[in-house]
Amino acid sequence: MAAELHVELVAADRSVWSGEATLVVARTTSGDIGVMPGHQPLLGVLESGPVTIRTSDGGTVVAAVHGGFISFADNKLSLLAEIAELADEIDVKRAERALERAKSEADAASERRADVRLRAVAGH
Amino acid sequence: MGAQLRVYKRRIRSVTATKKITKAMEMIAASRIVKAQRQVAASTPYATELTRAVTAVATGSNTKHPLTTESENPVRAAVVLLTSDRGLAGGYSSNAIKAADRLTERLRSEGKEVDHYIVGRKGVAYYNFRERKVVESWTGFTDSPSYANAKAVAAPLIEAVTKETAEGGVDELHIVYTEFVSMMTQNAVDNRMLPLSLEKASEETVGKGEILPLFDFEPSAEDVLDALLPRYVESRVYNALLQAAASEHAARRRAMKSATDNAGELITSLTRLANAARQAEITQEISEIVGGSAALADANAGSDK
Numbered sequence: 192m193a194a195e196l197h198v199e200l201v202a203a204d205r206s207v208w209s210g211e212a213t214l215v216v217a218r219t220t221s222g223d224i225g226v227m228p229g230h231q232p233l234l235g236v237l238e239s240g241p242v243t244i245r246t247s248d249g250g251t252v253v254a255a256v257h258g259g260f261i262s263f264a265d266n267k268l269s270l271l272a273e274i275a276e277l278a279d280e281i282d283v284k285r286a287e288r289a290l291e292r293a294k295s296e297a298d299a300a301s302e303r304r305a306d307v308r309l310r311a312v313a314g315h
Numbered sequence: 316m317g318a319q320l321r322v323y324k325r326r327i328r329s330v331t332a333t334k335k336i337t338k339a340m341e342m343i344a345a346s347r348i349v350k351a352q353r354q355v356a357a358s359t360p361y362a363t364e365l366t367r368a369v370t371a372v373a374t375g376s377n378t379k380h381p382l383t384t385e386s387e388n389p390v391r392a393a394v395v396l397l398t399s400d401r402g403l404a405g406g407y408s409s410n411a412i413k414a415a416d417r418l419t420e421r422l423r424s425e426g427k428e429v430d431h432y433i434v435g436r437k438g439v440a441y442y443n444f445r446e447r448k449v450v451e452s453w454t455g456f457t458d459s460p461s462y463a464n465a466k467a468v469a470a471p472l473i474e475a476v477t478k479e480t481a482e483g484g485v486d487e488l489h490i491v492y493t494e495f496v497s498m499m500t501q502n503a504v505d506n507r508m509l510p511l512s513l514e515k516a517s518e519e520t521v522g523k524g525e526i527l528p529l530f531d532f533e534p535s536a537e538d539v540l541d542a543l544l545p546r547y548v549e550s551r552v553y554n555a556l557l558q559a560a561a562s563e564h565a566a567r568r569r570a571m572k573s574a575t576d577n578a579g580e581l582i583t584s585l586t587r588l589a590n591a592a593r594q595a596e597i598t599q600e601i602s603e604i605v606g607g608s609a610a611l612a613d614a615n616a617g618s619d620k
Contacts, residue, residue, distance in 0.1 A: 203549075221533060224533065233533060234371060273466075
């Protein structure tokens with residue numbers, strides 16, 4: 192069996208996902224970063240964007256993460272975000288509506304949020 | 316029905332109505348404690364991970380960040396006070412206010428100016444009545460605070476900390492809230508959020524003998540620290556808000572329980588008094604009838620002669 196790392200994806204008010212994974216891809220402020228088991232200890236600032244977790248049983252978990260941090264040490268990876276949602280939890284229609292509303296109101300922050308949600312669902 | 320008895324009956328009715336209300340409030344508060352406790356528990360993983368990360372950056376790098384280094388000569392401190400919006404919670408708000416007053420006095424005796432930030436209508440009313448200056452205040456969410464509320468509270472604090480002291484910035488950040496220990500015990504405590512005392516933070520998160528790994532920072536230690544500290548303050552404020560909410564419900568439940576018990580006792584003693592009054596009334600009526608008939612019999616006996 193391949194090496195594994197333990198992933199904790201936590202939002203400010205709840206724990207979103209936790210489990211074993213073989214690869215985690217996240218977007219930091221200086222570009223996408225992939226973390227595999229045995230990576231050097233890392234602490235980075237996340238951009239809002241989709242996070243892809245390849246679980247050890249071969250599945251893929253995609254989550255929309257809005258800002259936060261990635262920290263990896265001792266084969267434990269924590270993704271901290273103020274807001275994080277799994278792709279399954281995202282209401283596509285609502286996100287589309289939010290995107291349109293944000294575009295018409297020229298609200299860059301909420302447009303970005305809705306866009307990240309939709310991309311997380313599409314990448315699933 | 317005699318006047319005395321009527322008065323007792325009326326008081327029993329009013330106390331019974333009050334008891335119903337306090338009983339309902341007690342049960343509502345009891346159910347909300349559980350919810351609030353669950354929220355505290357749900358926010359814990361984020362808070363611990365974040366504290367861990369802050370500790371790691373601050374100890375693992377040689378960066379001197381304004382938010383982690385103590386000012387040599389602090390002149391101004393900000394105090395955040397968390398109280399409740401509604402009353403009927405026993406000494407909950409006044410205990411927190413007293414703790415804030417003690418902290419303010421201590422800081423003033425150390426030669427610092429104190430800026431107050433207040434959450435909750437009770438605290439705002441207390442400060443307004445005494446015409447004390449409040450920099451900013453928030454009301455309306457102490458029952459069930461959300462993370463957005465914590466962000467709103469934290470934003471001006473972070474701004475004040477990052478500003479230069481000469482331009483009205485603060486050197487220290489303190490928070491006064493009611494710590495939820497158990498259903499029966501809640502303590503008003505004050506904590507210094509910033510500057511970070513690293514020894515304390517590392518004691519809380521890192522177990523004995525565990526050595527923090529040497530982190531690779533992305534993009535750089537300064538940038539990570541810059542991004543981390545606002546989140547750290549927000550998370551600490553959020554945790555304090557949640558604990559304060561749980562404490563408020565626990566304090567209200569206890570206050571309402573004793574109010575319900577007192578109402579019950581009052582009803583018992585009033586019922587006894589009402590019974591005695593009724594009995595006295597009956598006795599009086601009987602003696603009046605007996606006296607009346609005796610007088611009639613006497614009068615009849617007199618006319619027979």
